[in-house]
Amino acid sequence: MMITFSTVIDWLTDGIPVPEQTVDRLETGIPETEVRGIVTAFTASQYVIEQAAALGANLVISHEGIYYSHHDQRDWLGQDPVYRQKSALIAGTETGIYRFHDYIHRYTPDGITEGLIAELGWLEYVEEHRPAVSVLTLPPAPLREIAEYVKRKLQISYVRAAGDLSGSCSRIGILAGYRGGGQLVIPLYGEEGLDLIIAGEGPEWETPEYVRDALQQGRSKALIMLGHAESEAPGMKQLAERLAAQFPAVPVRYIPERPVFEVI
Template sequence: MSVTIKQIIDTLPSSPVELESTVDQLLYGNENDEVSEIAVTFMANQEVLEQAVQLGIRFIISHEGLYYSHHQAYPLPEDSDILYEREQFIKKHGLAIYRYHDHCHRHQPDLITRGLVNKLDWQKHISLETAVATIVQVPPTPLQAIITAVKDKLQLPYIRFRGEQSKPCRNIGVLVGYRGNGASLIPLIAKHQLDAVIIGEGMEWEAPEYIRDAAALGSPCGIIVLGHAESELPGIDLIGEMLQQALPQLQVHHLKAQPIYTIG
């Protein structure tokens, strides 16, 4: 059985309060079109768009934007041939794309963060959930064991980290996406005396340098850097599962691109 794109959009979990401005919108397509299969994805890059076309999927829910900026910009040929060619590909194949970013982050709890916490099997250890971070209290565990568990559960080829690997960690902060910046992370570490933090990404000269100096001054804290997409993919999984439960007549796919970096 098919449902309309508008019905699917209306089913997506939303913020408990109205947002004054948001990037969440139908970027391409007609909300009255009916579909029987959809895809959720971290970012509808070219690899993901081509996967959708090969699978015959015409509606994609993308967490991040299409044109390498948080705010949507419709490309012109003179801006970049690549941007323009991507838009032509979308139009040629009749793809409908909905940007779903702000409402899932503003939802209580933040669905993207909760997805990562659930994937790490820490949902029973949550001690605090804020708008930008979740703090868990786990049994004291060496930093190295946490690193190994995170790599295994997220199936990551590598993780960047800093900290004494034998240090027992109990209070751990989890911040997805680009929330690993100093303004978000430094006060959190200080206020809650965190033993370790897990982040997506952030300025390397902000929180990581703070953590390095904190260790030199006798207040060690471990940091584990997953990557932006790697930290948010479990949240996309969660959103896909929620949609599948709410609309069982749909077939929901989670399309993923290969990691953006390789290591040498």
């Protein structure tokens, strides 16, 4: 049986209710195109598209959007030279790009969060998966030690930590992506008895300021922010492994992107 873009997309979304106002769609390409190779990535960056073409892959599965906007609003880019060159690259390579954001976050457990936990080697410590957070109980360890471990496992040069670096942490909540906001995170400390939240990112005037005040009051609360891409890329790496198992006749590769920020 010929494997097409539609074959892969149908498998990815099978059994998941269609999310309301979803951004997930085949942004470029024709559904009936035969798949020659698949690349997964956090985002379909210029580099990722170039690498996919070099590998002979014609389907890129991207968690985030192509053109610097969650809702694919590109009218404002107009004649921007970066936008035009990237668009020309996509057209020239005839690359199909499928935006896979909302569906994977609705997997049970969340496919992006599960990938992060697996990369950290913590699946055995999971107590509960919820739609937005996974709760774990780890062997107690100082915040600094956990932060260094996370950096090493994710192969990233830095994380941002708030709290007493020597304070012991065991009960942990993990929230991938942009889920570090106060309304979601702050209640978890009390309701779940959490010592530490590990999140991708969130408004800096919310959860980080709560942790600052908690410390001033002598309360033990801690926070590690990984970065949005750093927290979600492992989920797309895991997705490549699952696609390879499902479609063994199709070459599948996960393309890691270089960090966009450098610490100076």
